[in-house]
Amino acid sequence: xxxxxxxxxxxxxxxxxxxxxxxxxxxxxxxxxxxxxxxxxxxxxxxxxxxxxxxxxxxxxxxxxxxxxxxxxxxxxxxxxxxxxxxxxxxxxxxxxxxxxxxxxxxxxxxxxxxxxxxxxxxxxxxxxxxxxxxxxxxxxxxxxxxxxxxxxxxxxxxxxxxxxxxxxxxxxxxxxxxxxxxxxxxxxxxxxxxxxxxxxxxxxxxxxxxxxxxxxxxxxxxxxxxxxxxxxxxxxxxxxxxxxxxxxxxxxxxxxxxxxxxxxxxxxxxxxxxxxxxxxxxxxxxxxxxxxxxxxxxxxxxxxxxxxxxxxxxxxxxxxxxxxxxxxxxxxxxxxxxxxxxxxxxxxxxxxxxxxxxxxxxxxxxxxx
Amino acid sequence: xxxxxxxxxxxxxxxxxxxxxxxxxxxxxxxxxxxxxxxxxxxxxxxxxxxxxxxxxxxxxxxxxxxxxxxxxxxxxxxxxxxxxxxxxxxxxxxxxxxxxxxxxxxxxxxxxxxxxxxxxxxxxxxxxxxxxxxxxxxxxxxxxxxxxxxxxxxxxxxxxxxxxxxxxxxxxxxxxxxxxxxxxxxxxxxxxxxxxxxxxxxxxxxxxxxxxxxxxxxxxxxxxxxxxxxxxxxxxxxxxxxxxxxxxxxxxxxxxxxxxxxxxxxxxxxxxxxxxxxxxxxxxxxxxxxxxxxxxxxxxxxxxxxxxxxxxxxxxxxxxxxxxxxxxxxxxxxxxxxxxxxxxxxxxxxxxxxxxxxxxxxxxxxxxx
Numbered sequence: 001x002x003x004x005x006x007x008x009x010x011x012x013x014x015x016x017x018x019x020x021x022x023x024x025x026x027x028x029x030x031x032x033x034x035x036x037x038x039x040x041x042x043x044x045x046x047x048x049x050x051x052x053x054x055x056x057x058x059x060x061x062x063x064x065x066x067x068x069x070x071x072x073x074x075x076x077x078x079x080x081x082x083x084x085x086x087x088x089x090x091x092x093x094x095x096x097x098x099x100x101x102x103x104x105x106x107x108x109x110x111x112x113x114x115x116x117x118x119x120x121x122x123x124x125x126x127x128x129x130x131x132x133x134x135x136x137x138x139x140x141x142x143x144x145x146x147x148x149x150x151x152x153x154x155x156x157x158x159x160x161x162x163x164x165x166x167x168x169x170x171x172x173x174x175x176x177x178x179x180x181x182x183x184x185x186x187x188x189x190x191x192x193x194x195x196x197x198x199x200x201x202x203x204x205x206x207x208x209x210x211x212x213x214x215x216x217x218x219x220x221x222x223x224x225x226x227x228x229x230x231x232x233x234x235x236x237x238x239x240x241x242x243x244x245x246x247x248x249x250x251x252x253x254x255x256x257x258x259x260x261x262x263x264x265x266x267x268x269x270x271x272x273x274x275x276x277x278x279x280x281x282x283x284x285x286x287x288x289x290x291x292x293x294x295x296x297x298x299x300x301x302x303x304x305x306x307x308x309x310x311x312x313x314x315x316x317x318x319x320x321x322x323x324x325x326x327x328x329x330x331x332x333x334x335x336x337x338x339x340x341x342x343x344x345x346x347x348x349x350x351x352x353x354x355x356x357x358x359x360x361x362x363x364x365x366x367x368x369x370x
Numbered sequence: 371x372x373x374x375x376x377x378x379x380x381x382x383x384x385x386x387x388x389x390x391x392x393x394x395x396x397x398x399x400x401x402x403x404x405x406x407x408x409x410x411x412x413x414x415x416x417x418x419x420x421x422x423x424x425x426x427x428x429x430x431x432x433x434x435x436x437x438x439x440x441x442x443x444x445x446x447x448x449x450x451x452x453x454x455x456x457x458x459x460x461x462x463x464x465x466x467x468x469x470x471x472x473x474x475x476x477x478x479x480x481x482x483x484x485x486x487x488x489x490x491x492x493x494x495x496x497x498x499x500x501x502x503x504x505x506x507x508x509x510x511x512x513x514x515x516x517x518x519x520x521x522x523x524x525x526x527x528x529x530x531x532x533x534x535x536x537x538x539x540x541x542x543x544x545x546x547x548x549x550x551x552x553x554x555x556x557x558x559x560x561x562x563x564x565x566x567x568x569x570x571x572x573x574x575x576x577x578x579x580x581x582x583x584x585x586x587x588x589x590x591x592x593x594x595x596x597x598x599x600x601x602x603x604x605x606x607x608x609x610x611x612x613x614x615x616x617x618x619x620x621x622x623x624x625x626x627x628x629x630x631x632x633x634x635x636x637x638x639x640x641x642x643x644x645x646x647x648x649x650x651x652x653x654x655x656x657x658x659x660x661x662x663x664x665x666x667x668x669x670x671x672x673x674x675x676x677x678x679x680x681x682x683x684x685x686x687x688x689x690x691x692x693x694x695x696x697x698x699x700x701x702x703x704x705x706x707x708x709x710x711x712x713x714x715x716x717x718x719x720x721x722x723x724x725x726x727x728x729x730x731x732x733x734x735x736x737x738x739x740x
Contacts, residue, residue, distance in 0.1 A: 001554060001587060003472045003617040010620040018435035035432065044431045053427040053630070060423060060634065061414045061599040062405065065388035090460060093623055101496070102373045119624070126471070126621060184371060217371060229431040232629030247373040250380045251496060253463055254489070258628050259602030260423070264430065 006128040014337045028329045036346040037331040041229030043278045046271035052263040064259040079208045084242040092221040092236030098248040104129040109153035113139045120157045159190040161197045164344045166303025170203045187218045195227035197304035199279045208239045228268040233261040282306045282347045311342045376498040384707045398699045406716035407701040411599030413648045416641035422633040434629040449578045454612040462591040462606030468618040474499040479523035483509045490527045529560040531567045534714045536673025540573045557588045565597035567674035569649045578609045598638040603631040652676045652717045681712045
């Protein structure tokens with residue numbers, strides 16, 4: 001059977017490896033696996049979320065409230081915006097999909113950094129859009145600016161801070177870039193890791209309210225999957241002017257968020273103390289990875305997320321180190337599929353980091369050098 | 371900002387009203403609401419599911435196993451097919467979306483019954499496809515056959531049994547229709563309510579294995595939202611030849627199923643005793659609605675689902691009856707948005723049906739006649 005030719009060109013997203021895989025393939029006990037491959041919160045989630053899931057379980061046979069009244073109200077309250085500025089997605093991932101499908105068709109253009117969140121490109125390719133990338137791996141504002149002028153893309157993605165590399169544009173640089181764009185270009189500010197960035201450096205903080213007050217053609221993406229620790233529940237959001245929200249909502253499938261996920265997110269957003277304590281602990285533990293890299297002459301990219309990227313250059317193979325760690329029950333992310341010989345490690349709890357740093361020390365001995 | 375013009379033509383799906391709405395708008399206590407508007411299982415779900423959700427809650431911060439190895443294995447086992455015959459969606463709804471997006475582009479054609487599941491048309495319109503409908507509300511095989519020959523659609527939807535009307539084509543009629551289609555046409559057999567239909571009448575039973583053995587160009591859709599009682603967890607599936615599954619998988623977003631949903635579905639499919647007892651109870655209770663309709667001279671459509679449709683003709687207004695019941699804490703579905711003056715009532719538990727039939731008796735008194 002023939003399918004739309006756009007599909008031919010799509011290589012599926014390579015997800016971080018799940019715990020279940022190590023259980024199945026290597027017979028490792030689930031409790032012995034250290035999963036630092038998907039930038040989840042190693043401290044889990046707010047204890048209040050647990051209560052919400054357990055007491056909500058009895059509702060699992062009912063379709064959720066598709067208006068998402070209560071969760072939108074809580075998000076509106078947090079950001080001092082209105083409910084009609086909000087769309088909820090099954091992860092901010094789904095809002096990315098809505099943006100692409102609302103603005104793009106075959107051969108319209110989408111601009112992004114060379115190495116950034118893989119789903120931007122995959123969703124663009126699904127509709128046959130043309131992907132324009134900077135030549136620099138990182139977000140380079142000058143390059144964004146000149147490529148914007150050259151190609152006039154319909155959609156621009158800025159991942160602030162950038163996953164999987166970790167670098168982060170200053171708020172001023174982001175605002176300056178947006179001010180150069182046409183009102184017909186949708187600029188997507190992916191703030192999946194903003195909780196970490198703004199805690200580390202206030203120059204990186206992007207406040208959705210200020211963003212929406214200054215610009216009509218932007219959407220800010222946030223997620224409950226990272227700092228809030230709800231990766232398994234699939235909830236993210238887009239914040240934008242009502243005109244944009246209304247258009248994207250035409251593509252939102254009914255009941256796109258599970259009933260327990262709505263409750264979980266609602267509880268999670270109320271517990272900012274938990275979020276802040278997770279963020280602080282992660283940023284503190286990250287210093288250990290930086291020190292390790294310096295001691296071992298491994299190049300690393302300073303990170304404003306909850307992960308750190310080690311660039312292995314010609315010295316080691318990212319695939320070798322990832323495979324070696326996997327057999328020892330440690331999951332990190334091989335960035336080979338992003339076209340670079342590098343590894344990305346989610347910052348774990350101190351006990352997890354002890355083990356991972358010990359294993360990395362063992363690996364980065366001469367016997368593994370290329 | 372301009373968006374793709376296809377969006378202009380889309381009217382969002384009108385979801386069944388949630389319990390929360392009655393709590394917010396009429397101050398009714400949640401436990402006093404009778405929700406028979408969305409064809410959920412009034413008996414909830416298997417007790418084993420509850421244990422799975424509660425013990426799984428601790429995993430909510432982890433992204434799910436995106437291979438869905440275990441759930442696929444369980445579905446494969448149940449239907450005696452292989453894992454590569456299966457794609458899992460956030461509701462079978464999402465698999466419908468994949469089918470449309472894999473096969474359709476602006477102006478390709480999609481064939482369906484005049485009154486059938488609303489998302490077929492909405493997804494088709496999202497990509498600008500042209501929707502061809504039978505003139506008959508019901509599935510009329512002769513009309514399907516002649517419209518197929520006339521329009522050569524890329525996708526054909528057969529909802530067996532049909533939601534929201536309840537009628538159901540015999541398996542032989544379905545197979546005969548498929549045999550008339552080209553190998554390039556994707557025929558979607560939506561079996562969301564098959565558990566009820568096949569329990570009521572074996573001539574309606576469509577076995578996925580037999581279907582896939584006979585035809586290369588079909589996909590069978592099943593869901594955990596109805597007989598399995600997991601509407602709030604968002605899990606459905608498509609069963610087809612590996613070539614079709616492979617193409618649709620290119621459109622599947624990573625982590626489209628929540629981690630607790632995977633566990634819940636896995637437990638649910640193992641407990642067929644619960645499913646059968648729910649189905650039997652629902653079919654038995656449906657007889658009371660049929661008897662009520664006959665006694666009150668209300669036209670009803672014999673149903674092979676877990677719901678019954680009363681056609682109100684010129685006698686009553688579907689909006690009046692639905693609004694009146696809503697204020698009394700009873701949610702049923704107004705089919706006005708489907709273009710017919712009719713109501714669809716999900717068959718509830720005996721205690722719920724007692725109350726609903728009592729209220730309907732009160733409503734269908736002369737004072738409410740048009």
